[in-house]
Amino acid sequence: MTTETAAGVRRRGRVALIDLVGDVNAAAADNLDHAWAEATADGPDAVVLNFAGTGYINSTGIALIVGLLAKARAGGLPIRAFGLSPHYREIFEITRLADFLAITGDEDSAVGAAPRDADSAMGTTGGTSYG
Amino acid sequence: MADIDDATERSTTNWAKKVDRLTLGSAPAGAVNLNVEGRRLTGPLQGFGTMWQKTYRVRLPRDVVEPRALIATWKERFPEFWPGGNRFYAPLTGIAPGEVALLNLALPGRLTLSTGVMVLYADEESFTLMTPQGHMFAGWITFSAVPAGDDGVMAQVQVLMRASDPIFELGLMLGGHAQEDRFWQETLTRLAAAHGLASASVQTTVICVDRKRQWSKWRNVWHSSAIRSSIYTLGAPVRLIRSRLSRSPGN
Incomplete structure (x- = not known):
């Protein structure tokens, strides 16, 4: 059985949390994008992904x-x-x-963990030409 | 609770088990296991170069094939759809999670690049291959089929990748990307032709996910399958002479 993904955003201090509920697959793309935009809109110190409510994750979800x-x-x-x-x-x-994502056992640990150095985080730019 | 159990069971079946390093039994006839045995897997985060997401799509009529049937055929006849000059030595048990396949890829200058992939994930609607250290790129290739509109099926190849090392990055910039685009476009054209669509139009979408290069990964060049394949190719005459000497009378 497949369940649609919901991605809610909440804040604890300067940390934004994205609560993922349901299956994480190709159908989750838009919800994840919207949640990310909302979570990062006010420049949080960190973003925490909550997978406690997720069901099935396929390779597209990864x-x-x-x-x-x-x-x-x-x-x-x-x-x-x-x-x-x-x-x-x-x-x-x-x-x-x-290798790139700090995984903790519970929410408090994830929210309270010291920020990691920027070198181990990742980023995005747009563009369609190679080079 | 039942849904969670179902999800866990499906996931356990569809994902490969954790491996520290790849192992392969005997190589199929004609295949060279030069850059697979003992290598670690590398995802798009472990590579050197700019990160790209490349998506190639072709639309097929659904009265010819349903998505699940298309994936079943794709898995079963995977090597047939590869462009000429390239070989995919499929695992004996087929495309299944955790299986390792050897690849011989044609490069410019008549060089054959020996590498491989592991099946990271496979279900009835998609499957994903992951590259090992030394492959030209670090990443995943996901093959999928989904309904498209009322009467279509969209077959898709999606590559999420970074060049493994600075040399491969340069190669990709100097024509390697275009060659790779042609590779997957031809693969989908062959897949479509196998389902009766003689002149399929392949749609290509390229997105730069991360323009930064990970300079800390330049040492990946140590595992380069191109360098090791080249040395192996150049050593062929020496291996031939040794082989003949060892077979000559008196030895």
Whole structure:
């Protein structure tokens, strides 16, 4: 069974949290983009992804997460995650997302974690020509 | 709760198990296992160059094929749809999570680049290949099929990639990107032709996800499959002489 993704945004101090609910797949792209825009609109110190409510994540969903990591780099914005099941923690290790994303056990740890150095974050620019 | 259990079960089945380094048994006849055994996997975050998302799409009529049937065919006959001069040595068990395939890719100058991929993910609607250290790019290639409108099926190849090292980055800038575009466009053209569409139009969309280069990854060049394949090719005469000497009478 497939469930549509919802991505709600809330704030704790200077940290923005994106609560992901449902499956993370190609259909989640627009909701994730809107949530990211809302979360980063006022220049937070960090963004935290909450996976506690997610169901199924497929490879396209993982690619969307890479896109968020990339967007974070432009401003050296730290990005962290919590709520991943042991299985999806393993997926994040296989795909080597875990190399670039601090994964914590709970929300307080994710919100309270010291900002990481900008070098380990990712970023985005637009363009369609190679070079 | 049942949905979560279902999601976990599906996920466990569809994703590859964690591996620290790739292992492959014996290489198929004609394939060279030069740059796969013992290598780590590399995602788009581990590469050197600019990060690109390239999407190639072709539309097929749904009265010819449904999305799931298309993916089943694509998995089963994957090597057939590759452009000429390139070889995909499919795993004996087919495209399944965790399986490793060897690749021989044609490069300019009659050089054959020996590398490979691991099947990272596979379900009934899509499958994803992930590259190992030394591949020309670090990233994933996702093959999928989805309904398009009332009567169509969109077959798609999406590549999320960074050049692995500075040499490959230069190569991609000097024509490698265009060559790669042609590669996947021809793959989709062949896929469409196999379903009766003789002159398919492939739509290509390229997005720069991250223009920055990760200079800390320049050392990836140590694993370069191009350099190692070139050395292997140049050493062919020496291996031939050694082989003949070892077979000559008295040895």
